[in-house]
Amino acid sequence: MSDFFPSFFIAPGHIVKIMTSNTPQTRDQKIIHLDMDAFYASVEILDNPSLAGKPVIVGGSSNRGVVSAASYEARKYGVHSAMPVVTAKKQCPNGIFLPVRMSRYKEISSRIMAIFRTYTPLVEPISLDEAFLDVTDSTKLFGPAEEIAKEIKMRVQKETGLTVSAGVAASKLLAKIASDQEKPDGLTVVPPGQEQNFLAALPIKRLWGVGKATRKSLSLMNINTIGDITNLSMALLTSAFGKQGEHLFLASRGIDEREVIPERTIKSVGHEETFAIDLVKMKKIKKELLFLTTKVGKRLRNYGMAGKTITLKVKYNDFKQITRSRTLASATNDDRKIFHESCSLLERSEAGKRPVRLLGISLSNLTEGTEMRQISLFEEEKTGRKRSELYEAVDTIGNRFGPEAIKPGTLIEKKGE
Numbered sequence: 001m002s003d004f005f006p007s008f009f010i011a012p013g014h015i016v017k018i019m020t021s022n023t024p025q026t027r028d029q030k031i032i033h034l035d036m037d038a039f040y041a042s043v044e045i046l047d048n049p050s051l052a053g054k055p056v057i058v059g060g061s062s063n064r065g066v067v068s069a070a071s072y073e074a075r076k077y078g079v080h081s082a083m084p085v086v087t088a089k090k091q092c093p094n095g096i097f098l099p100v101r102m103s104r105y106k107e108i109s110s111r112i113m114a115i116f117r118t119y120t121p122l123v124e125p126i127s128l129d130e131a132f133l134d135v136t137d138s139t140k141l142f143g144p145a146e147e148i149a150k151e152i153k154m155r156v157q158k159e160t161g162l163t164v165s166a167g168v169a170a171s172k173l174l175a176k177i178a179s180d181q182e183k184p185d186g187l188t189v190v191p192p193g194q195e196q197n198f199l200a201a202l203p204i205k206r207l208w209g210v211g212k213a214t215r216k217s218l219s220l221m222n223i224n225t226i227g228d229i230t231n232l233s234m235a236l237l238t239s240a241f242g243k244q245g246e247h248l249f250l251a252s253r254g255i256d257e258r259e260v261i262p263e264r265t266i267k268s269v270g271h272e273e274t275f276a277i278d279l280v281k282m283k284k285i286k287k288e289l290l291f292l293t294t295k296v297g298k299r300l301r302n303y304g305m306a307g308k309t310i311t312l313k314v315k316y317n318d319f320k321q322i323t324r325s326r327t328l329a330s331a332t333n334d335d336r337k338i339f340h341e342s343c344s345l346l347e348r349s350e351a352g353k354r355p356v357r358l359l360g361i362s363l364s365n366l367t368e369g370t371e372m373r374q375i376s377l378f379e380e381e382k383t384g385r386k387r388s389e390l391y392e393a394v395d396t397i398g399n400r401f402g403p404e405a406i407k408p409g410t411l412i413e414k415k416g417e
């Protein structure tokens with residue numbers, strides 16, 4: 001590792017002191033993250049018990065689609081969500097491929113969310129099958145957070161016939177990592193003060209918002225576990241990875257101060273990206289826009305929401321910032337539509353003439369996307385050539401930032417609008 005950035009390396013024991021007074025430990029939050037196990041696939045098995053123990057793959061109505069969920073048996077064949085169905089069929093020729101039945105999943109989702117809300121009003125759904133609960137104030141009524149998690153698991157099983165995994169911790173970051181620790185039907189508790197110990201041995205890919213490219217650079221520095229990151233100074237991490245370096249520094253220590261935002265306060269869903277190098281060429285700008293669009297569309301669909309107003313934010317290299325927005329006739333969560341509208345909003349900016357430092361897309365004026373289908377650029381694009389261009393564009397971007405470049409839960413909350 002000394003070959004890389006030797007002058008910045010800080011030896012263990014000389015770690016920069018974190019100058020924040022509002023760490024999760026001091027706030028003593030009690031957060032539970034609940035995540036249904038192989039949700040869509042489990043619902044299919046619930047409704048057709050003869051599928052139990054078989055490799056069930058949801059999302060396979062056509063070869064053009066991607067896998068939405070795979071049962072644990074299917075996962076043994078290397079099948080995972082977001083994998084093209086064609087690939088899944090090659091990996092698991094005996095798999096049972098089923099179409100997505102969104103309305104059924106939504107029905108069960110509202111039942112589990114209702115169970116969650118009997119323990120706290122602070123429920124933040126991340127997708128149909130996943131939510132954060134802030135139970136800090138509920139403990140007086142229902143007992144310790146761990147007991148609440150146990151009770152919720154029991155009730156979900158009893159009332160829906162499905163299993164849910166839970167993580168209990170003092171922050172969203174830790175609770176989410178914990179819920180994934182013993183899937184399926186797991187319950188993992190990270191006691192306060194044990195955050196850094198809990199994370200130390202885990203591989204870096206378990207942290208949110210750390211892309212492949214970053215992981216590769218870290219692994220070249222012989223940094224492979226989350227604990228290894230804590231040996232690097234903030235100065236080194238930010239010089240190597242920019243803003244993401246700061247995230248790495250804090251997250252590796254288990255520090256995450258984000259609060260649980262109950263669903264009703266979500267006014268918009270968006271994402272923005274600041275670029276290390278200003279974007280000059282229109283082609284490049286559109287590629288980045290496409291990347292943002294697919295992320296925002298996916299997030300909306302995960303929430304079962306659609307938005308009517310699309311807002312584009314552009315910051316130029318002189319830090320001057322503009323927004324352009326448009327309200328559609330009907331709400332959408334279709335990547336193509338969002339992308340198309342974003343491109344026409346882009347024409348109302350000076351992008352392409354002036355270097356662009358930041359791009360952002362958000363959808364507001366949200367409604368429940370009840371008529372939702374699994375719409376995405378990848379599934380719906382008709383012409384082969386166009387589609388491969390899109391793949392190429394997204395792949396290029398994906399390689400640069402990594403598929404998880406977007407932190408789960410990145411919501412742009414707009415107050416007073």
Ligand SMILES: [Mg+2]
Nearest residue numbers: 035036038129
């Ligand atoms: Mg799940």
